[in-house]
Amino acid sequence: MTENGKIKILILAGGKGKRMQSDLPKCLSSVCNKPMIQYLVDSVAEITKEKPVAIVGHLAEFIKKELGETCHYAFQPEPLGTGHAVSCAKAECANAENILVLSGDQPFISSETLKNLITKHKNSNAVITFTTTVLPDFEEWRKSFIAFGRILRKDGKVIGIREFKDANEQERLIKEVNAGCYIFKADWLWKNLTKIKNTNIQNEYYLTDLFKIASENNEKIETVKIEPKEALGANTKEELEILEKFAKK
Numbered sequence: 065m066t067e068n069g070k071i072k073i074l075i076l077a078g079g080k081g082k083r084m085q086s087d088l089p090k091c092l093s094s095v096c097n098k099p100m101i102q103y104l105v106d107s108v109a110e111i112t113k114e115k116p117v118a119i120v121g122h123l124a125e126f127i128k129k130e131l132g133e134t135c136h137y138a139f140q141p142e143p144l145g146t147g148h149a150v151s152c153a154k155a156e157c158a159n160a161e162n163i164l165v166l167s168g169d170q171p172f173i174s175s176e177t178l179k180n181l182i183t184k185h186k187n188s189n190a191v192i193t194f195t196t197t198v199l200p201d202f203e204e205w206r207k208s209f210i211a212f213g214r215i216l217r218k219d220g221k222v223i224g225i226r227e228f229k230d231a232n233e234q235e236r237l238i239k240e241v242n243a244g245c246y247i248f249k250a251d252w253l254w255k256n257l258t259k260i261k262n263t264n265i266q267n268e269y270y271l272t273d274l275f276k277i278a279s280e281n282n283e284k285i286e287t288v289k290i291e292p293k294e295a296l297g298a299n300t301k302e303e304l305e306i307l308e309k310f311a312k313k
Contacts, residue, residue: 071182071247072160073108074153077101077168078121078140084301089123091168092130093304096311100298101127103171105134110175111182117156118168119149145268147260154254162186164247165271169297171307173245173290181247181288190286191252191278195243197295206292208303212241213272215287222287223279225272229265242272243295252283 079090086093091101101118108116120127121140128137138153150165157163162185166173177195185193202210214235216224225242226235253274260273278285298304 070161071112071164072157072162072250073112073114073116073164073166074138074150074157075101075104075108075116075118075135075166075168076146076149077118077127078143078149079169080122080143084299084304087123089120089127090299092126093169093298095171095298095304095307098171099130100171100307101131101168104166104168104173105131107173107175107178108166109134111178116166117153119153121149143268145262145266146271147257147269147273150253150271151257151269157250160250162247163250163253165245167244167297169299170244170295172294172296172310174294177245177288177290177294181245184286184288185247188284188286190284191249192246192275192283193286193288194246195290195295196240196287197243197290197292198240199292200239205296205306205309208296208298208306209241209292210236211299212243212295214238215240215242221279222275222285224276227264227266227270227272241295243290244297246271248274252278 077091084093092099115136117138118135119138119140138156140149140152196215199206199209211228213225213227214231216226256274256277260269262269293310298307
């Protein structure tokens with residue numbers, strides 16, 4: 065499916081587990097006795113024989129011990145945001161034509177979604193193709209989506225993603241949110257990644273700032289919509305419990 069290295073798959077795995085009340089990296093938090101990141105590694109294995117690259121930072125040795133030879137590894141020396149994390153893996157992506165970026169705390173992303181994402185990206189000739197999910201509301205188990213980035217559209221076209229902490233009141237009402245899986249044309253990604261700034265509340269380099277750059281240059285952005293349950297992630301114990309419930313169904 066990934067054509068001998070033409071697509072490189074990166075998994076963001078540098079998050080700390082502070083809000084999980086855990087000393088482990090966040091992606092090693094378990095859902096049904098299996099680390100969240102392991103679910104993703106298994107989904108990747110269903111579409112390619114190539115090992116994904118786990119981008120590690122905080123307590124990297126624990127992740128390497130858990131995943132062993134199933135991944136290659138890139139090191140992010142300090143947590144400066146998702147854009148910075150991806151830049152730390154550039155050396156691992158030599159000769160790749162496209163870069164698929166996944167989040168290590170989204171265990172329910174399926175191999176089918178990864179295939180759909182890759183197919184849509186290739187067929188559309190977009191510079192970015194990514195997953196979104198649409199919610200009826202932010203109630204009950206869906207309240208964990210409140211903190212997700214909102215999809216900004218104009219005349220149906222994606223013009224950007226506003227991270228929740230930077231969103232105004234009206235933007236926070238948007239029900240289409242970023243579901244966190246992206247595939248980029250590699251040349252375009254590396255050329256534009258150096259342009260993003262950390263002028264936001266978090267002082268981080270957001271990967272999602274690339275959407276504004278693409279839109280301003282009239283570059284094509286495509287989306288693949290997935291079900292909210294598949295898009296679920298976990299930053300807290302409470303959110304982890306929600307994942308556990310759905311995993312057991």
